[in-house]
Amino acid sequence: MMSKEELKHIKNSFKKFLKDKNLKPTKTRLEVIDLIASYGSHFEIEELVNWILSKNNTSVSRSTIYRTVKLLQEFGAVREIIKINNRTIYEFMAGRSHHDHLICVECKKIIEFVDQEIEELQDQVCEEYDFTPINHRLEIFGVCSECKNKGNK
Amino acid sequence: MMSKEELKHIKNSFKKFLKDKNLKPTKTRLEVIDLIASYGSHFEIEELVNWILSKNNTSVSRSTIYRTVKLLQEFGAVREIIKINNRTIYEFMAGRSHHDHLICVECKKIIEFVDQEIEELQDQVCEEYDFTPINHRLEIFGVCSECKNKGNK
DNA sequence: ATGAGTGCAAAGTATTTGCACGTAC
DNA sequence: GTACGTGCAAATACTTTGCACTCAT
Numbered sequence: 001m002m003s004k005e006e007l008k009h010i011k012n013s014f015k016k017f018l019k020d021k022n023l024k025p026t027k028t029r030l031e032v033i034d035l036i037a038s039y040g041s042h043f044e045i046e047e048l049v050n051w052i053l054s055k056n057n058t059s060v061s062r063s064t065i066y067r068t069v070k071l072l073q074e075f076g077a078v079r080e081i082i083k084i085n086n087r088t089i090y091e092f093m094a095g096r097s098h099h100d101h102l103i104c105v106e107c108k109k110i111i112e113f114v115d116q117e118i119e120e121l122q123d124q125v126c127e128e129y130d131f132t133p134i135n136h137r138l139e140i141f142g143v144c145s146e147c148k149n150k151g152n153k
Numbered sequence: 154m155m156s157k158e159e160l161k162h163i164k165n166s167f168k169k170f171l172k173d174k175n176l177k178p179t180k181t182r183l184e185v186i187d188l189i190a191s192y193g194s195h196f197e198i199e200e201l202v203n204w205i206l207s208k209n210n211t212s213v214s215r216s217t218i219y220r221t222v223k224l225l226q227e228f229g230a231v232r233e234i235i236k237i238n239n240r241t242i243y244e245f246m247a248g249r250s251h252h253d254h255l256i257c258v259e260c261k262k263i264i265e266f267v268d269q270e271i272e273e274l275q276d277q278v279c280e281e282y283d284f285t286p287i288n289h290r291l292e293i294f295g296v297c298s299e300c301k302n303k304g305n306k
Numbered sequence: 307a308t309g310a311g312t313g314c315a316a317a318g319t320a321t322t323t324g325c326a327c328g329t330a331c
Numbered sequence: 332g333t334a335c336g337t338g339c340a341a342a343t344a345c346t347t348t349g350c351a352c353t354c355a356t
Contacts, residue, residue, distance in 0.1 A: 083236035145283035
């Protein structure tokens with residue numbers, strides 16, 4: 001899903017980002033990046049914590065994960081992509097371009113899509129309002145193909 | 154912002170909705186609708202509760218407000234429109250058609266917009282994935298015109 | 307009369323924070 | 332050596348729930 005080079009590159013840029021903020025590139029912070037990267041592209045913090053705690057060769061505390069995820073959001077490598085019922089699903093963006101999500105309310109599957117036209121129209125809307133966009137989130141909730149078929153049988 | 158007739162109409166449909174679910178159109182539930190309607194189009198529950206408690210002629214408990222807002226979401230008169238930093242901003246949709254939001258991260262202003270083309274493109278995306286959309290949320294975070302000018306002075 | 311609704315206080319979640327100890331430069 | 336980082340447990344913030352009492356039909 002991501003080459004070692006990409007990951008290394010991300011970590012190096014993150015180190016620079018930290019240095020600029022007078023923060024330190026500690027072993028723990030870099031380890032959190034590795035853990036997130038190997039966990040998969042979407043995660044909730046609680047799941048991630050449990051997964052980390054279940055590994056016997058690592059241990060990073062819940063608070064440090066929260067703190068590091070926050071830093072990674074500022075840095076831009078992590079985004080909150082879905083907010084549903086007080087749960088937050090994060091995504092590791094490393095080396096990936098922007099995209100949006102379809103969320104199946106039945107099976108919770110997350111489907112990613114990109115639509116350049118939608119992006120352009122959004123920029124157009126922003127221009128109309130003299131609004132400078134920083135980021136956006138488009139969540140489409142509905143029922144996926146498989147779940148519809150299951151429902152029909 | 155909303156005519157008395159519209160409000161009355163909403164309340165009547167809500168009564169039907171409740172009846173269909175074997176729930177009761179209590180004074181308290183209908184009062185919550187009035188309160189939300191007169192509070193304004195956007196609200197957070199905590200704000201709403203404080204506002205209601207500060208009025209000396211009404212009192213509906215925090216739990217009932219949470220419970221009623223949930224029902225109104227199912228009914229479709231209330232939507233969660235913005236999720237930011239674990240806060241949820243709701244919108245009273247009554248009699249209004251769908252629209253999306255620009256959120257200024259400086260002054261927290263919320264600007265509503267409609268873009269039919271974006272809506273159509275979303276439907277197109279859903280079709281491609283054989284995904285049946287139920288609802289969606291598009292939040293564009295950025296800096297509004299006024300805040301940019303303030304920043305430049 | 308009966309099942310549903312309400313307020314209250316207590317219990318849950320998710321997230322943040324204070325503090326004592328540890329680590330990077 | 333100093334300032335920042337970390338883990339832990341406690342605190343906070345938001346939301347839900349159990350229960351005794353009340354209301355709508």
